[in-house]
Amino acid sequence: MKFRPDVVLVRLGLTVCLCGFGLFLLIFYVGVPEETAPETKFPSKHLPNRKVRMLVLNNTTSRSNVIETQRQNRGLAGKHSTPALHVGQGAVNVTIVDERQRVLLYWMQAARDGTFSKDGVTLVRFDKHSNLGLPVLMKDYPVYRTPTVDTVTYLLQSNQQYLMAAVLTGLIKEIIWVWPKWDYRTHFAEYSLSVIQAGTITTRKGKRFCLCMFDSDSSENTCFYNSLSDSSSGVVHLDFQDCDVRHTVKYVELREDIAANYFQRRKDKFSDSKSETLLDVDVDFLYFMSAGESLVRAKVSHDVIDDLNSNLCRLLCPSSGDQETAMDRFISEFIDRVQSHKLKHKFVSNFTELYKNGMNFFQKENFRWLPYLCPVTADQTRLFISRFVRSVASLPIPQLAALRRTGFCLNPGRQSIRDLPEKKFTVCTGEVFMFNNQGNYVDPLEQRKRLRNFRDIVTEVCNFPVKLVTVCRSVRDGFTDRTLETMHEQLIIDVLRRRLSDTNVFYDTTMLGGKRGFRVTSIS
Numbered sequence: 001m002k003f004r005p006d007v008v009l010v011r012l013g014l015t016v017c018l019c020g021f022g023l024f025l026l027i028f029y030v031g032v033p034e035e036t037a038p039e040t041k042f043p044s045k046h047l048p049n050r051k052v053r054m055l056v057l058n059n060t061t062s063r064s065n066v067i068e069t070q071r072q073n074r075g076l077a078g079k080h081s082t083p084a085l086h087v088g089q090g091a092v093n094v095t096i097v098d099e100r101q102r103v104l105l106y107w108m109q110a111a112r113d114g115t116f117s118k119d120g121v122t123l124v125r126f127d128k129h130s131n132l133g134l135p136v137l138m139k140d141y142p143v144y145r146t147p148t149v150d151t152v153t154y155l156l157q158s159n160q161q162y163l164m165a166a167v168l169t170g171l172i173k174e175i176i177w178v179w180p181k182w183d184y185r186t187h188f189a190e191y192s193l194s195v196i197q198a199g200t201i202t203t204r205k206g207k208r209f210c211l212c213m214f215d216s217d218s219s220e221n222t223c224f225y226n227s228l229s230d231s232s233s234g235v236v237h238l239d240f241q242d243c244d245v246r247h248t249v250k251y252v253e254l255r256e257d258i259a260a261n262y263f264q265r266r267k268d269k270f271s272d273s274k275s276e277t278l279l280d281v282d283v284d285f286l287y288f289m290s291a292g293e294s295l296v297r298a299k300v301s302h303d304v305i306d307d308l309n310s311n312l313c314r315l316l317c318p319s320s321g322d323q324e325t326a327m328d329r330f331i332s333e334f335i336d337r338v339q340s341h342k343l344k345h346k347f348v349s350n351f352t353e354l355y356k357n358g359m360n361f362f363q364k365e366n367f368r369w370l371p372y373l374c375p376v377t378a379d380q381t382r383l384f385i386s387r388f389v390r391s392v393a394s395l396p397i398p399q400l401a402a403l404r405r406t407g408f409c410l411n412p413g414r415q416s417i418r419d420l421p422e423k424k425f426t427v428c429t430g431e432v433f434m435f436n437n438q439g440n441y442v443d444p445l446e447q448r449k450r451l452r453n454f455r456d457i458v459t460e461v462c463n464f465p466v467k468l469v470t471v472c473r474s475v476r477d478g479f480t481d482r483t484l485e486t487m488h489e490q491l492i493i494d495v496l497r498r499r500l501s502d503t504n505v506f507y508d509t510t511m512l513g514g515k516r517g518f519r520v521t522s523i524s
């Protein structure tokens with residue numbers, strides 16, 4: 001047969017094309033192994049801002065690679081793994097508190113007992129709020145060390161400062177904040193990565209804690225310290241070099257619906273399943289509602305609340321949870337009597353008669369409140385009672401009903417530079433009322449989705465050794481619905497019990513309303 005070179009070349013070309021197409025199909029279906037994302041190095045405090053930014057970006061080829069690495073960490077939709085049981089891990093303590101800062105008592109106790117390693121823990125927190133305020137550096141504050149039983153109280157300054165107080169002890173090496181999807185308006189992105197550095201700065205008025213935050217997305221480094229005397233806003237900005245940084249923490253923010261996949265990929269890609277984990281859950285992650293919402297709707301002004309509080313806090317000084325509950329019941333009963341009188345005499349109500357009845361009620365029931373009387377004189381006692389009765393008697397029925405629903409409790413006073421805030425017995429408005437904000441309405445269907453997201457996230461987090469769990473009610477702070485809080489709390493505990501191998505549940509002794517809860521049922 002005659003040899004034809006043109007036919008051979010055509011056949012050879014077809015063979016090459018088919019082989020190339022087959023290789024393409026193989027790569028397409030099998031896939032190319034993903035390159036492990038480079039670990040972000042923390043910027044050194046000794047570098048100026050410009051060099052700090054370059055140090056982080058130099059871990060990747062370009063800024064686009066940094067953004068792509070963040071995008072990969074968000075994860076893809078898929079099934080979630082079953083949590084692995086870590087060998088030798090005993091029962092996990094789950095402690096329920098009311099105020100955010102109270103978790104520090106149990107975190108620091110675990111640090112002293114050796115529950116956590118000295119390398120630091122990863123804090124995974126479910127919360128609506130960032131809580132990155134700086135504590136006040138007052139006298140005898142245990143700086144840069146785990147506090148003792150006697151000095152830990154200096155860390156319990158407010159619910160906004162507890163996170164940085166823990167960071168400054170060296171307990172935490174990484175914070176992963178999972179925030180609820182409905183709060184998207186207060187966030188710039190579904191995922192963000194930052195570096196937090198904390199230390200001290202020496203000012204003309206002494207030492208203060210300072211904080212620097214490097215945002216890997218914007219490559220900006222912001223440093224500040226708090227001072228009301230040096231700035232009307234309370235925040236004073238400073239150069240990075242001026243903050244004597246002692247602790248550096250990786251800081252991640254995640255929207256709830258991408259968090260489970262993030263932890264799944266974290267386990268699969270980085271193989272750091274030995275990282276000790278501290279799990280912290282705020283009930284307002286599931287359901288957020290301002291305790292003062294009924295006051296806002298009834299148009300009760302701040303001046304009215306301030307007038308009531310100015311007399312009530314100087315008259316009654318309960319010092320324990322039981323005493324606090326007893327005084328809440330007593331004052332609520334007084335408001336009920338005033339409201340009933342106004343309803344009965346709606347058109348011919350006599351203020352003088354109403355005032356006289358109120359004074360008689362305090363006189364006849366003095367055995368209930370005298371044990372909790374503040375250290376004041378007899379004349380001051382009569383004056384405070386008279387002013388309080390007049391204020392309540394002058395309120396219209398809708399405002400009396402709103403005041404009754406809100407209740408009365410011990411609230412922390414204004415922060416002092418020298419002393420810890422002292423709690424005073426006042427209207428239990430919570431913090432949100434101060435800004436005239438109302439709680440968000442949460443659709444029941446969306447709440448069920450959030451609970452499923454929480455369950456899936458905890459499932460993935462439990463692939464890491466969870467050493468301790470704290471759950472915050474946020475009732476006293478006024479961020480949860482008091483009538484439904486214990487129900488949401490129980491849903492969280494049920495998820496934790498199913499996902500963790502063994503748990504012991506404890507309740508803090510200072511919770512408003514005790515273990516049973518505050519205003520769970522109507523006051524009799």
